[in-house]
Amino acid sequence: MTSIVLRMAYVWDCPACGSKNYSYPVPAVFEDGEQEEAYRFFNNLDDWEPLPDDWEDMRIDDCPEVVSCSCGMVFDAVIDGAEDISDDD
Ligand SMILES: [Zn+2]
DSSP states (O other): OOOOOOOOOEEEEOTTTOOEEEEOOEEOOOOTTHHHHHHHHHTTOOTTSOOOTTGGGOOOEEOOSEEEOTTSOEEEOOOTTSOOOSSOO
């Protein structure tokens, strides 16, 4: 049997046409120092614990900021359960 490689994706329903859509994650973009902070968070490492030599090679994905539907509509994307931070800080 042929194997299929599954990749993570975000699923969302278009509020305009009702279509179910899938959007791929995008590589996270970090400011100075944020990548190490994110690596430690996702790997449950305290600040004093040493990092592996290849830690900077680990890709950390984020959700896309904007998604579009085949009907032509484009939307700002937020994670389910996360506050919409686009309106104010
Ligand atoms: Zn649509």
